[in-house]
């Protein structure tokens with residue numbers, strides 16, 4: 001019987017038994033990594049990347065059973081349906097077509113019978129033309145000066161993916177334009193940006209699918225006031241990236257240009273759409289953005305076509321489910337031994353946790369335990385000097401290491417202790433995964449290393465756009481496959497609504513106090529009242545505080 005969720009397949013109970021079997025001492029990773037050809041048999045190359053999962057708590061029997069989930073849950077078939085435009089986001093009645101944003105073939109991709117590719121190609125052409133005109137100085141600000149700064153105003157998926165990619169590819173920028181991010185509504189964020197830019201040569205890119213997000217609206221108003229105070233015309237310094245017909249696509253609110261994003265691409269999957277395309281083509285030139293798209297497209301094809309035993313994102317998803325739902329780890333870390341990938345974990349936090357942090361399956365039935373896993377991460381070797389004490393001796397969590405074989409900045413090469421900095425980095429990358437797996441027993445409990453702590457290592461050749469595109473699509477596909485296995489809808493996000501509704505009520509009360517100084521929040525709940533009184537300089541008990549906040 002085919003099913004749509006892990007715990008309803010006939011494989012689930014046998015997998016739980018395999019997980020129990022892997023707890024036995026003879027199956028400690030220290031033993032597993034000593035089996036013949038372990039690295040060769042538990043690693044796979046594809047799409048210009050190497051996935052080494054030799055330090056995962058799997059032996060041949062457990063792996064064989066885990067891989068049967070692909071067929072039992074029709075995983076690649078469902079991935080193909082997604083790429084073909086099937087409306088798999090059932091709660092919002094939408095297709096999920098982030099893969100179409102980087103499709104370059106002539107094949108139509110239809111939603112409700114209409115081919116979406118012409119519109120996608122039109123936006124790509126618009127980005128190419130606009131970025132060339134800005135970078136060449138053909139388009140200038142309202143005082144005739146060419147743009148030198150770009151400020152992205154956006155939050156969540158409207159900037160996190162772009163920040164990951166712009167940080168990864170920063171070395172390729174010709175420094176013609178400097179990219180800044182204004183995401184948080186915190187005025188400190190705006191103040192830092194205002195101090196870093198020259199208003200006359202600054203282009204503001206307002207990115208919001210809905211154009212109703214409170215933080216982005218507040219920051220946009222702040223920026224427009226800032227420009228007017230400088231005698232600049234906001235219409236000559238602003239572009240918008242938004243859904244067709246949203247408030248940001250209103251001819252009555254003139255801007256330099258508007259770039260459309262589509263309802264079938266969710267924010268956390270949108271970096272290959274105009275959300276990433278506008279800032280990245282301005283920063284790097286359109287050709288490099290296109291190379292990034294081609295890398296993502298190649299990994300999309302691999303994720304769909306490669307058989308499970310050779311499918312990097314599908315194997316990574318199966319391992320993630322094995323670690324989370326069968327071995328019971330509640331967290332995962334992404335540790336890239338490459339500083340340019342410093343913003344990968346923050347992007348994957350939204351991508352994966354906003355997609356899969358769900359307690360209901362795709363049919364609306366309860367999922368117990370809920371799906372999803374806590375994801376965090378920092379670059380190595382920094383993480384070794386931050387939280388690796390816990391990684392080695394505290395509560396265990398699986399790690400996904402990332403290595404880059406050929407670094408940027410090779411012009412700076414010195415040797416210390418006989419090795420270059422990059423070789424030193426690699427020595428630590430390899431050592432950490434080995435230490436976590438093998439451990440080192442000791443009679444002295446303070447110096448005892450239990451080991452048996454699983455990790456995978458993903459190796460990229462370099463940080464050229466094509467490989468960053470492949471990496472982006474790898475994590476998107478891994479997230480999608482995990483959601484398919486849990487049987488959830490990875491493409492809605494109702495969990496973010498309640499906080500926004502409560503904030504709406506508080507915002508209304510603060511606005512009332514701003515216009516009615518005598519309003520004392522007396523009609524509020526005790527805790528809310530205490531905080532709003534504190535905000536206005538009163539103690540919890542209504543006395544005016546000596547220290548003003």
Ligand SMILES: O=P(O)(O)OC[C@H]1O[C@](O)(CO)[C@@H](O)[C@@H]1O
Nearest residue numbers: 156157158208209210213267496
């Ligand atoms: O692009 P918008 O509509 O401003 O939304 C920004 C972000 O807010 C969310 O809707 C909720 O966090 C994200 O999914 C989205 O990326």
